Amino acid sequence: MSTDSSLFIGLMSGTSLDGVDGILAEFSTDGTVRQTLASAYIPFPDDLRTELMALQSPGPDEIHREALAANALVTYYAECVADLLQQAQVGADRVAAIGVHGQTIRHRPEHAYTRQINNPALLAELTGIDVIADLRSRDIAAGGQGAPLVPAFHRALFGSRDENRVVVNIGGIANISVLPHNSAAAVIGFDTGPGNVLMDAWIAQHNGQPYDANGDWARTGKVDAGLLKTLRDEAFFAAPPPKSTGRDLFHPAWLAQKLADFPNLASADVQTTLAVFTATTLADAIKLHAPQTQAVYVCGGGAYNHYLLTLLHYALKLHQADIKVESTAALGVAPNQVEALAFAWLAQRFTVREPGNLPSVTGARGLRILGALYPA
Ligand SMILES: Nc1ncnc2c1ncn2[C@@H]1O[C@H](COP(=O)(O)OP(=O)(O)OP(=O)(O)O)[C@@H](O)[C@H]1O
Numbered sequence: 001m002s003t004d005s006s007l008f009i010g011l012m013s014g015t016s017l018d019g020v021d022g023i024l025a026e027f028s029t030d031g032t033v034r035q036t037l038a039s040a041y042i043p044f045p046d047d048l049r050t051e052l053m054a055l056q057s058p059g060p061d062e063i064h065r066e067a068l069a070a071n072a073l074v075t076y077y078a079e080c081v082a083d084l085l086q087q088a089q090v091g092a093d094r095v096a097a098i099g100v101h102g103q104t105i106r107h108r109p110e111h112a113y114t115r116q117i118n119n120p121a122l123l124a125e126l127t128g129i130d131v132i133a134d135l136r137s138r139d140i141a142a143g144g145q146g147a148p149l150v151p152a153f154h155r156a157l158f159g160s161r162d163e164n165r166v167v168v169n170i171g172g173i174a175n176i177s178v179l180p181h182n183s184a185a186a187v188i189g190f191d192t193g194p195g196n197v198l199m200d201a202w203i204a205q206h207n208g209q210p211y212d213a214n215g216d217w218a219r220t221g222k223v224d225a226g227l228l229k230t231l232r233d234e235a236f237f238a239a240p241p242p243k244s245t246g247r248d249l250f251h252p253a254w255l256a257q258k259l260a261d262f263p264n265l266a267s268a269d270v271q272t273t274l275a276v277f278t279a280t281t282l283a284d285a286i287k288l289h290a291p292q293t294q295a296v297y298v299c300g301g302g303a304y305n306h307y308l309l310t311l312l313h314y315a316l317k318l319h320q321a322d323i324k325v326e327s328t329a330a331l332g333v334a335p336n337q338v339e340a341l342a343f344a345w346l347a348q349r350f351t352v353r354e355p356g357n358l359p360s361v362t363g364a365r366g367l368r369i370l371g372a373l374y375p376a
């Protein structure tokens with residue numbers, strides 16, 4: 001490794017609540033990714049998943065339960081770090097910092113707060129590595145949404161001089177980054193609504209599976225136009241960016257309420273409609289805010305749902321016949337590694353005291369250095 005580069009770890013556990021994705025990568029001082037040395041995924045055990053799900057809404061003794069869940073969470077983060085170091089045969093002393101997102105349990109930018117449960121002090125203690133945490137609060141303090149943060153990284157990693165690109169992340173929630181080929185043009189980005197969160201909840205409720213692998217169940221049903229319209233009528237979709245959302249709005253009880261008017265729908269038809277809902281809300285956002293898009297690159301777990309990608313491609317082709325839809329693997333980064341790499345990048349930005357946000361995305365008053373340091 002040369003003197004103008006350093007190793008960083010990124011840890012992301014997102015709204016799907018399934019586990020933690022980690023990456024160990026080498027960055028140049030200017031933030032360029034030189035190479036990825038290792039990636040790892042540690043699933044959460046069922047009891048932690050259940051508690052993280054319960055903490056998404058108000059409940060008894062929350063402060064105590066949140067603290068215990070944070071301690072438990074960090075043991076899996078530390079396991080992920082150990083796995084990365086072991087795979088790459090790298091000592092903790094060679095890693096400059098860990099960028100750790102934590103687990104979102106509330107996201108209420110309209111009330112000027114967002115909460116990711118975490119115990120970064122414990123992570124520094126367990127790993128012996130500097131930890132950079134709390135990466136959203138400063139943007140919110142500056143009047144921003146605090147999310148999505150990945151567009152700045154998407155621009156750095158995936159921006160092109162030749163092609164108008166959109167990067168789509170389909171996690172629990174979905175978001176887009178609009179990357180015009182003209183680098184002087186502002187990058188915009190925002191959450192478009194549910195990604196997998198409602199499809200995951202529905203298949204878990206009906207078939208006991210954590211997600212609809214490959215979209216195979218959704219593929220068997222029919223779209224219900226009435227339900228689709230009811231879902232799309234939610235005010236969030238018509239609101240202009242900057243905007244962000246989460247499980248605060250799109251939770252199983254929200255879906256149950258919308259379904260109340262459709263008591264006779266077959267469960268597979270609901271799953272199909274939810275897949276079309278995700279695909280069309282993404283496509284609408286791209287058509288309205290990035291009509292010149294030539295290529296769409298998809299990351300996040302939803303990139304592995306072929307049925308969903310087919311629906312997205314179909315919805316976009318109605319607008320522009322020759323639009324490309326591919327996964328970010330076509331640009332050299334596996335779809336399930338992009339978010340963790342973004343948090344490694346944010347840790348690198350903090351370390352060189354460079355901003356991590358994009359005011360054109362979050363609506364913050366200006367560029368801000370994101371995060372707080374817990375020294376090793
Ligand atoms: N093979 C697959 N087929 C279909 N869906 C899949 C597949 N693999 C992963 N997924 C979906 O991707 C989800 C996990 O995606 P990801 O890890 O990107 O979410 P996250 O990071 O938790 O969410 P967010 O980006 O909202 O924070 C799973 O819950 C599942 O719905």
Ligand SMILES: CC(=O)N[C@H]1[C@@H]2OC[C@@H](O2)[C@@H](O)[C@@H]1O[C@H](C)C(=O)O
Binds near residue numbers: 114146147244245
């Ligand atoms: C508050 C919060 O955790 N938001 C997540 C969530 O998951 C996807 C979408 O909603 C995005 O806004 C964000 O995550 C990514 C990493 C981001 O900030 O860009």
